[in-house]
Each structure stands twice: as C-alpha cells, then as structure tokens.
Amino acid sequence: MDQVEVFKALSNKTRLQILNWLKTPAESFPDQQNADFENVGVCVGQIQMKAGLSQSTISEYLSILQRADLVSATRVGQWTYYKRNKEGVEKLSKIINSEL
Amino acid sequence: MDQVEVFKALSNKTRLQILNWLKTPAESFPDQQNADFENVGVCVGQIQMKAGLSQSTISEYLSILQRADLVSATRVGQWTYYKRNKEGVEKLSKIINSEL
C-alpha cells in the first residue's frame, strides 16, 4: 500500500465527509431505507446528492477512495454501491500508531 | 484543528519520512550525539542533509508539519530544533478511530 496515496485521498473535505458518512450509513442516508445497505453500501447518486458536487466529481472521488483501499465497490444492475473498507482503515490506524 | 490540513501535511513522502525520523531521533541521526536531542529535537540542517532536498524546501516542510501540530519547534541560538508532537499525533489517531 502506498501511504502517500492514502493520505492524499484523505486530504479533501468532501472525501473525508464521504468516508464519515459511510461509517454510519443508516444515520447518514435515512431516505434510503429499502435495502440492507449496511452490507452492500450506498449508491453513487445518494452520495452525490448529499455532497452537492457534480456527478463526475463524486464518481472520481469514490474511485480515489477505492484506490486507497478505504472503500470498496459492488456493482448491482446499473448501480454501484460503495461501502467503507474496514481493513483499509485499520491498516491506516496501525501505520499512524507505529510509524508516526 | 483542521483535519484536511493534517492529512495534506502527511501527503508527501519526504514529510512522512521526517516525521518517522523524529519518532526515533537517536537511531535516525546517530551522527549528532552531543546534546539530549531526545528532548530538544533535531536541527533543520541535520534533517535537510538526510532528506537530500534544498534548505528552503525542508524549512518549509517543517513549518507545514508544525502548522498541522505534528511537530514542535524550539529556537536555541542560531538553530531551530524540531521534535515530534506526541499530542498532535495522538489526536490524529483518535480521529481516524472515531470518524473514519
């Protein structure tokens, strides 16, 4: 894992917010109450609406977070669901505690 | 504390290295064996030599780390000694564990 890439992914207010929303999706996205999105995640459109930036920007932000192993994506039909990647966040936490 | 500013400070290979060096200065700077720099820190020149970038760049990098509360500085005569800021790093660790 490239540590710099992870910190770059976190160097943006909106991306930090997204990660924070995905930590507690039920609270952050109360409108979407159909699926068990605790397991699948939240689709791009919901995140985009809440963030208030353009669709292309949010799509790119999510792939930046994914490349940093901070979220994972699942495609279902025409939707892509993103969820927090526990392992990646824990790895980051360990790096900070052991190296910084 | 501005979280984005902290992550930006960490979004650079050299700055990450510096922080890592300052975690164990005795091992990272074996040449400088006079003072108790465990308490005071390491002067800019030593860090610059080890990093291999220009003096102005390292000076700026150190002030970026300082603004992010990751290091602290002490001026002694014509030298400025930088050391790791335990509190700042711990605060960062807590943010990651509670918000991301």
Added chain:
DNA sequence: TTGGCATATCGGGAAAAGTCGATATACATT
C-alpha cells in the same frame, strides 16, 4: 432495438502544492 437511467471517463481551466535559487533575518564570533 430504442430510449432512459446510473455511473465512468475525458478534456480543460483555475487553484494549490512541489521545489528550487536568491535573498533576508537573526544570532555568534572575531
């Protein structure tokens, strides 16, 4: 198979970061 959504990718303009050499400042020594 055509049209409509959801998402991804592309191209670009503006702003910020990376990095340098030159210069300024501040302290120490003679």
Added chain:
DNA sequence: AATGTATATCGACTTTTCCCGATATGCCAA
C-alpha cells in the same frame, strides 16, 4: 563593526489537484 552560519521567506516555474460539463458505457424496460 564585519564576517560567518543557520534558518526563514520570497519569487518563479512546473506539476498536481479541484471541479466542472460533455461524452461514453453499461444496464434495464418498453
């Protein structure tokens, strides 16, 4: 006072990031 040394700041240039609109792709329904 003059010189030397350590660090900080400035100005400039290049590279990267931010964020958009436009377009492409992939999937679904009629």
